[in-house]
Amino acid sequence: MIQQQQKQHQITSFQLIFIVAGIQIGVGILSLYRVTFEAGAGTDAWMGVLLAWFIAQIAIFLIVHLCSIFPEDSLIDYSSKILGRVLGWLLSFTVLGYFLGAAAIISRTFAEVLQVWTLQKTPIPVLISLTLIPSLYLILLGIKAFARFAMVILLLTWWLLLTLVIPLKQGDILNMLPIGHAPLPGIISAALATSLAMIGYELILLFYPFIDRKRDVLLSASIGNGLTGLAYIFNVVTAAIFFSPADVPNQMWPSLQLLKVIQFSFLQRVESIVLSFWLLLVVVTVAGYYWASAFSLYKLINMKSFKLSAVVMAPIIFIVSLLPRDINQVTDIGDKIGTAGLILSFSIPILLLTVRYLKKWRSK
């Protein structure tokens, strides 16, 4: 029955490209250069991003390999099959908590950014609703609608990258020279520090049964991840050329600060226009994690309706997003969520594949 429903809600492997890129590009990019710079890569931050892209690619490979063993099941289904009922439930519950936390923290982070940059008098709960309400509406329409939305939004917002050309022209290439002076541990730390910006691909663990042509999943996810990597590298290189290395640690959101130098006689504060488009991208990210948490809950406790699960999750995500005290705590928790995402995207496939192969080997 569920499988029949799943067939009705299939997404194409082409749409998966936009889903992966759309979920990855959220709020992490706004502080990407500072985070990688401070992690130890300095002006070689782009190398850290390149390495992060490569790490994400390995994780995608492992995840897709795991999913391909159970093409009609999601992580919540096969984790119990492999690990047993209790351990499987525990793993699924952890994953549910992670998805819930990610949706909440991304929504809250963007609310904080909006409040600082444009809507200073609007209360944080209202700003959180700006991403949560459309996300709820979107996932109630089903995964197909979400996939179409992600595709349309990415096609509508890719031009935002072009706005970086202006600060790029105003920068000084000497700012990012010499290339390659950061030590290898610094580059590795930077790659790990980008985890909040890179996560999103791990949702394939849940999306997989809904994708029509399973053999193209690896390629689609890799293209999506590649698009994200390119966007991030362009962003980081622009910031490296624009900012004096000594000023980078002072900038909360270098990517937005870059846009402050764009001004036309008929239009000022371009960053507020960009932020309103960015809201759409963040809705894709929040909706992705929201859907994942609602779907996990629906599967975990065998709820009758996915829509009910989605409605139940809404106030929980909303309340969790209000828990951090201030922007500093939001940033800290965001980093921890990113690290958790990175750990989960490697540990889940490695653990499940290892246990499965061990079981297979023992049964022989």
Next chain:
Amino acid sequence: MRTSRMRFITLNIFLILTALLQVGCWDTAIIEEKGFILSAGIDAIEDDPEMYIFTMTAPVFVELATKRVEVLSTRAHSPLEAFVFFNKVGGRLYFADLFQVLLINEDVAIRGSLLTKFDFVYRDPKVSSLAYLLVSQGTAKEILDTDFQDKNRIAIYLTNLIEEGAVGGLVHPVNLQSFRQAAMDSVHGRDPIVPMVRKLENSIHIDGAALFRGDTMVGKINENEYTHFLILSGKGFPTVFYHRGEATYGLRPQSIRNSITPRIMDGNIVFDIKVNLAVNVDQSFGNTASDLSNQKHKENLEAEVAEFLKGEFLKTTKKLQEFNSDPLGLGKRFRAKYYRVFSEIDWREYYPHAEINIDVKVKFISHGIIK
């Protein structure tokens, strides 16, 4: 039936939510009640190093007003303190969203720590970081308080002066953002250079430039030296005058190609600067002026001008080294090539003694329609 009812309810919920979120739509702004701060100035107070005179100008929109610009001044420790005061006395609500020019008096620039003083400006995302920065000889208040009758409102006049000057290649504009980046870069071997202005009887004159080390002014170069700096750095293409006997030539660079190469020779830091200038001869008068259609005369003059400019460029770079200010970013170039050496030395100790070699090539590409 049930679906259509659900859809109806959902639609209405969204309608109400949208209406709630759109409260700003009936919020009108009466322009006469808004004070748009377009320019501001900071002057030093001699007997109190912690206190400054802040001046701001905002256009007046009231039809019957006798003045075009409202000028408010106060003593305060910081721009924000002054801003709060202006809001208490102005009778309008002031905004710095359209801020265009910040004028700082020479003494304020010499006191230094400008980045700390401008903290409010950098911290508030609403304040335009593209506002131009100028250093004034004489008080900023005097310039901002003057109604230059045949000119635009002061902020627009100053903005046009910089922007049109930049189009003509006479000045390299510095805004709050670029000043911050250059000042921050001081530790990496680059310093800001900010145009200086002086008030004449009924106008404002761009009169050289202020040299900084970090965010503190350490010296200034005159109009001629600024002209040479602009060519040397490739940041402008101002007209250069060359006198030869009774003849005077006006030479306007059409294109400038330059390269700066650092090297280490016998333990000394050396910079080889190459400047290739393609110039238009816009003026050639006097009894001894050469016939520029004569190839030999032309080549001789090109060589003479190149030698003259080389001497001028060397004098200018020497002056920059004397003030230990590095607006050409020589340190940054050295850092890019010799990162390890740069990290181990104190650049500020080495910079004044660095050897600078300049090679200038000049080519006349046009002398107009007269020989």
